[in-house]
Amino acid sequence: xxxxxxxxxxxxFMAVHAPYGFACFxxxxxxVAFSAATVIVWIGIPLLALMMVGWxxxxxxxxxxxxxxxxxxxxxxxxxxxxxxxxxxKLRVMGADPATWKDLLYLLLLLxxxxxxxxxxxxxxxxxxxxxxxxxxAGVRGGVEVDFWFGSVWAADPLTALPGTVVGLFLLLGxxxxxxxxxxxxxxxxRLLLGTSRAQAxxxxxxxxxxxxxxxxxxxxxxxxxxxxRIERDLHDGAQQRLLAVAMDIGRARAKLDDDPEGARAxxxxxxxxxxxxxxxxxxLARGIYPAILTDRGLDPALSxxxxxxxxxxxxxxxxxxxxxxxxxxxxYFIVAEAxxxxxxxxxxxxxxxxxxxxxxxxxxxxxDNGVGGAAASPGGGLAGLADRAATIDGIVIVDSPPGGPTxxxxxxxxxx
Numbered sequence: 001x002x003x004x005x006x007x008x009x010x011x012x013f014m015a016v017h018a019p020y021g022f023a024c025f026x027x028x029x030x031x032v033a034f035s036a037a038t039v040i041v042w043i044g045i046p047l048l049a050l051m052m053v054g055w056x057x058x059x060x061x062x063x064x065x066x067x068x069x070x071x072x073x074x075x076x077x078x079x080x081x082x083x084x085x086x087x088x089x090k091l092r093v094m095g096a097d098p099a100t101w102k103d104l105l106y107l108l109l110l111l112x113x114x115x116x117x118x119x120x121x122x123x124x125x126x127x128x129x130x131x132x133x134x135x136x137x138a139g140v141r142g143g144v145e146v147d148f149w150f151g152s153v154w155a156a157d158p159l160t161a162l163p164g165t166v167v168g169l170f171l172l173l174g175x176x177x178x179x180x181x182x183x184x185x186x187x188x189x190x191r192l193l194l195g196t197s198r199a200q201a202x203x204x205x206x207x208x209x210x211x212x213x214x215x216x217x218x219x220x221x222x223x224x225x226x227x228x229x230r231i232e233r234d235l236h237d238g239a240q241q242r243l244l245a246v247a248m249d250i251g252r253a254r255a256k257l258d259d260d261p262e263g264a265r266a267x268x269x270x271x272x273x274x275x276x277x278x279x280x281x282x283x284x285l286a287r288g289i290y291p292a293i294l295t296d297r298g299l300d301p302a303l304s305x306x307x308x309x310x311x312x313x314x315x316x317x318x319x320x321x322x323x324x325x326x327x328x329x330x331x332x333y334f335i336v337a338e339a340x341x342x343x344x345x346x347x348x349x350x351x352x353x354x355x356x357x358x359x360x361x362x363x364x365x366x367x368x369d370n371g372v373g374g375a376a377a378s379p380g381g382g383l384a385g386l387a388d389r390a391a392t393i394d395g396i397v398i399v400d401s402p403p404g405g406p407t408x409x410x411x412x413x414x415x416x417x
Contacts (some may be wrong), residue, residue: 007176010183011125013069014117021114024058024107049091052100059103062110063194072187077102077196106193113189117182124175131168135159242278246271299329303354306337311344312369315353324363327393328413332356332365335386335397339367339409347371347407365411373405386411 031051038044056078063074077099081090094100130137253267294302300318307314323329336354343349349371356365386409387397394414401407 007179007183009069011121011179013065014114014121014179014182014186018111018114018118021110024055025111028055028104028107052091052094055104055107056094056100058107059194062106062190066187066190066194070183070187072191074187074190074195077194102193106190113186117186120178120182124171124178128168128171128175131164131171134164134168135162242274246274246278249274294329294333295326298323299332299356302329302333303336303356306333306340307354310340310352312349313351314340315351317353317355317357319355319357320363321358324358324413324415328363328415331389331393331395331413332363332411334389335365335409335411336367338386342375343367343369343371343407346375347373347405349405349407359412361415363413363415365413367409369405369407371405371407372403373401373407374403375399375401375407375409 028051031047031054035044035047035051038047060076063076066072066074079093079097079099081093249267249271253264253271256264256267293305299320300316303316303318307316324332340352340354343352347369349369352367352369354365354367356363358364390397390411390413396412398410398412399407400410
């Protein structure tokens with residue numbers, strides 16, 4: 001405890017806090033009284049508004065000082081101010097906020113609290129310092145007399161004053177405990193008046209959770225809409241055009257069937273090749289929507305299939321005791337597919353690895369390559385799309401790709417949401 005920086009920060013805070021409490025008390029009493037007295041001539045109304053803003057700023061400063069001194073986080077309890085530049089709307093919200101008036105109560109009680117802490121600290125550390133310095137005092141003054149409740153003790157020289165130093169060591173331990181106890185009590189009092197109540201904390205957490213879910217839903221809708229446009233584009237530009245060409249070839253072959261059998265045969269063979277190409281494109285498109293191997297055999301064979309089609313050697317390691325939900329499997333598959341596609345296009349890598357394992361309630365998928373790095377989840381890019389897809393189930397995608405590599409794409413996907 002003697003070597004703990006928190007103990008000495010707490011002691012310093014309570015030693016110098018009394019002047020701050022005195023300044024806040026005088027400013028509040030004088031300012032509020034003057035503002036209230038001048039309300040009748042309208043000057044007091046803006047003065048009261050300024051005083052309210054001032055004591056809220058003083059409370060914010062107090063939270064910062066408590067955090068620095070005690071290492072205790074006192075969360076801000078204030079209601080969100082309305083957007084815009086209208087000061088009257090903001091002042092109305094501040095005046096209706098209970099946290100504003102709790103700040104005022106805290107600052108008004110700060111002076112007696114700080115004075116009590118200062119008196120306790122001066123008494124404890126003064127007595128401790130006196131006993132620890134008894135040999136020095138006896139040597140300088142040629143003797144020292146210490147009064148106890150049961151009588152007095154005379155020390156004629158530093159040697160006879162050494163027992164007082166032993167007592168001072170025990171008192172030092174008590175002063176340290178007193179300092180930490182006062183710090184804990186002050187932090188508890190500050191959290192009670194300057195922090196959030198349990199109901200406020202729950203409401204804030206609920207609002208943050210709701211905002212997160214709304215953002216996740218919006219990103220999920222955008223990702224689905226992007227996939228729908230991609231599928232329409234692939235059908236229109238790929239399989240649809242090929243099937244149209246097949247229909248035209250068959251029509252031309254039917255017209256030539258009687259007059260030019262060899263030409264008709266060539267057109268039929270061309271239509272047959274076009275049909276096979278269209279089937280291949282439709283198969284690839286269906287695999288891009290949801291691969292059949294993922295449904296039938298699970299994530300391990302599906303990822304192995306992706307690795308086999310990659311242009312660089314890819315090592316796959318899947319360690320999942322049970323099959324995750326279908327949505328998790330699908331998202332994990334497409335994250336790996338997009339990451340390996342980026343490796344092939346941009347990374348200039350010679351090898352890559354894919355790991356999938358379970359970490360508590362999370363499925364973790366990690367793709368690493370030894371390429372040039374510099375990948376970023378820029379808006380509208382493929383990596384950003386992966387983050388949007390994972391956000392639909394409250395998943396997280398992290399891209400770590402310093403210049404020069406390696407690039408690490410990690411996705412944490414929850415098994416329940």
